[in-house]
Amino acid sequence: MAKTIAPGTPRLPWSTRLDKFQRRYAPYIFISPFFLLFAVFGLFPIVFSLYLSLQAWNPVQGLGTMRYIGLENYVWLMDDPWFWRSITNTLWIAIASGVPQHVLAIPLAFALSRGIRRFRHPLTAAYFLPYITSAVAVSLVFLTIFGTQFGILNQTLQYLATAPWSAWLFGGLADALPINWLGRAPNIKPAISILVVWQYFGFNVVLYAAGLATIPKDYYEAAEIDGANGRQAFFNITLPLLRPMIFFAVSLTIIGNLQLFDQPFILTDGTGGSSQAGMTVVMYLYRTGFNWLEMGTAAAIAWLLVLLIGVLTMIHFRFFGRSGLETRD
Amino acid sequence: MRASAKNDARVVAEHGLGARIGRALVYLLLVALALLTLFPFYWMFVLATHLQTDIFSAPPPMWFGEALQRNYDALLARLPFLRNIWNSFYIAGLATAFTMFFASLAGFAFAMYQFRFKNVLFGTVVASLMVPPVLGIIPYYLIIQWLGWIDTPRAIWFPAMASAFGIFLMRQYIASSMPRDLMDAGRIDGASEFRIYWSIALPIVRPGLATLGLVTFIGQWNNFLVPLVVLSSRENFTVPVALRTMQGLIQTDWGAVLIGTSLAVLPLLIIFMLASRQVIEGLVAGSVKG
The missing domain is CATH 1.10.3720.10 (MetI-like)
Structure with missing residues (x-):
């Protein structure tokens, strides 16, 4: 802290200079911790991973054994069946867990903000809770839920398939039961998707509720006077005006779902499951880098994933972004 | 004049009743979904109090057991x-x-x-x-x-x-x-x-x-x-x-x-x-x- 000292004291120039200095450079000093840390732990790793992706290197043998191989890592990955499987797995899970999240969240947000008057917050909080809990913890819980013989999901389905009141709807399942959710390749991706939908739909409910809050009440009142019912109001007022938020929420889902790691990692015990049916790109990256110690290849996977995220986000912007961008702010 | 007033009253009443039933249904659905969402947490706490043999049983335990310690x-x-x-x-x-x-x-x-x-x-x-x-x-x-x-x-x-x-x-x-x-x-x-x-x-x-x-x-x-x-x-x-x-x-x-x-x-x-x-x-x- 710089005190202004009465004129006449000999130390005045020094203290004034100090004062000027701290006033002038304060903003730079205030932002410098972030930028120093970001340079070391954010920016440098990004640049270095690009460099690393052009090298063949096993870290056990030391930095000196790094060898420049050009694009070979990328070329190799293009021919690598496991890499492509991880891409298709990731896209499969991204869609199968992404679409239901929004199809569920939009009507829910609508019901919460227009259908009811009380208990809005406790209900929203209930939907949101899985989002803030540890993905590792809830994945372990879902391991027991997905158990083949005694998992509660299969037991519930078994009950529904045989109980007289529900057999007409679920009876078709009887032959398929019990479902080996995590042991059989075709079931792994659906199981992962169920967990992801459960964990993240509440986040989207809150996003959409925030979007709905910006729609003026007058619109609904006007529609009601014109004799529109709830369904008409939903499709003709809510959905069109919610488009910018839908665009935004879907962008977040695309970016997040393409980077899934915790849930598939735990549900498949870190292996990717039988036939690698549950191995996502980030899991493959992790295994390549830290199990097989192919750091260069792992860095190349990271860049290809970023490329994929970029391309898909751009397609999303191109086809759905215009109206979204126009109305935002 | 009279008939239309009666009509209006009926419309309002129906609207009121229908809206109330509708709202009750909405509540029912929302609460059911909330319970379904919270269930894995409840289930986690319940199973944490049971022995392995009880966890793997049909029907599964639905209430807290004694194996917490x-x-x-x-x-x-x-x-x-x-x-x-x-x-x-x-x-x-x-x-x-x-x-x-x-x-x-x-x-x-x-x-x-x-x-x-x-x-x-x-x-x-x-x-x-x-x-x-x-x-x-x-x-x-x-x-x-x-x-x-x-x-x-x-x-x-x-x-x-x-x-x-x-x-x-x-x-x-x-x-x-x-x-x-x-x-x-x-x-x-x-x-x-x-x-x-x-x-x-x-x-x-x-x-x-x-x-x-x-x-x-x-x-x-x-x-x-x-x-x-x-x-x-x-x-x-x-x-x-x-x-x-x-x-x-x-x-x-x-x-x-x-x-x-x-x-x-x-x-x-x-x-x-x-x-x-x-x-x-x-x-x-x-x-x-x-």
């Missing part, structure tokens, strides 16, 4: 779990405290000052938000190794101090809640720039800062990939990494695992019960503004 002992026999919980608190706590300080400081600078390269620098902050975190994970590991920080808590909390999200959030809060006049008022009173931040800006943005703290703590508490990569000994594991090691054993002791997950989720449940509005607001506001 036994499962807890089994967990502690496998893992130094109290130590793991402490590690998680320590790492998440330090990361949160420093993030709150540095993010509010930088957010203050971006909100209240005009300086050269400000737009470029803030653009860098925003751009860094868009980089998928997994991109740098391999070099990050190498840096940690080079620093000799492998298997230490600071490998996690130290880099986590730089939160672009935090800066962004704090800049928004400060810009919208702190009048610029206060800067000059502070200067006239002879306060240094840091003093203005500390004594004037911080008290004003306390709610926003609390939100940032909650969000950061939750994120660090749940963080899995980074600790998985840089931690290697059981004593240093955070809770998620420790739980992961319970899995894949030939005979996974599910009662013990689930008491572990219960303990992992409990602090978050408590935070959420106390401040659910702030947590939701922080997580959503951050993403919307981002």
